[in-house]
Amino acid sequence: MSSSTTATTEPLPRAFFDRPVLEVAPDLLGRTLVRRSAEGTITLRLTEVEAYAGEIDPGSHAFRGRTARNATMFGPPGHAYVYFTYGMWHCLNLVCGPEGRASGVLLRAGEVLSGAELARPRRAAARGRDHELAKGPARLATALEVDRALDGTDVCADGEEFALRVLAGTPVAPERIATGPRTGVAGDGGVHPWRFWITGDPTVSPYRPHQPRRRTRGLDAGVTGS
DSSP: OOHHHHHHHSSHHHHHHHHHHHHHHTTTOOOOEEEETEEEEEEEEEEEEEEEOGGOOOSSTTTTTTOOTGGGGSSSSBBEEEEETTTEEEEEEEEEESSTSHHHHEEEEEEEEOHOOOOOOOGGGTOOOOTTTTBBBBHHHHHHTTTGTTHHHHHHHSSSSSEEEEEEOOOOOOOEEEEETTTOOGGGGGGGGEEEOOOEEETHHHHOOOOOOOOHHHHHHHHHHH
């Protein structure tokens, strides 16, 4: 194995994640996420991410402080924060430093490099289109079989036994990185251009602004008396 190949397959050190979230997020593009399970191993090239800056960020789960749900975000950098949303989907984030100051990067999309045969049955809706296996944060987590059991997983741990790990991969040149508003984030948190993606990559998910949930007419009538 050449030295250049070895460099791309080396795990990222904890110091990589122990930086401001807006430095870590774009630097994750092109890196390789490895997911090991009893079924086998999937490797994924990260193509789209979003940054969340904790207690100073209205779009972050940690904006109002520490809870049982978001506790991992306040822990040491280089760990997975997994949350459950809309009663049906999981999403995978990577915690950034320093410890005690919550921030994290949501992994929004990626290209499956190996193990697609494991991901396809989990993502039947992709209909054989492998570029859609992990095109969006819920799809990524589903394809990799990520759930709350992996919350708190150390992605920088030494040794051969691991469930999640991030390898150096091939970083993306700055001129190939685009940035824009985060997807589906409402209010003051929606204005930040903290979504980063590889320009022109077919695995990147489409941008969607926040859509408020519509209240039923019956509920409105009960409140207004009309």
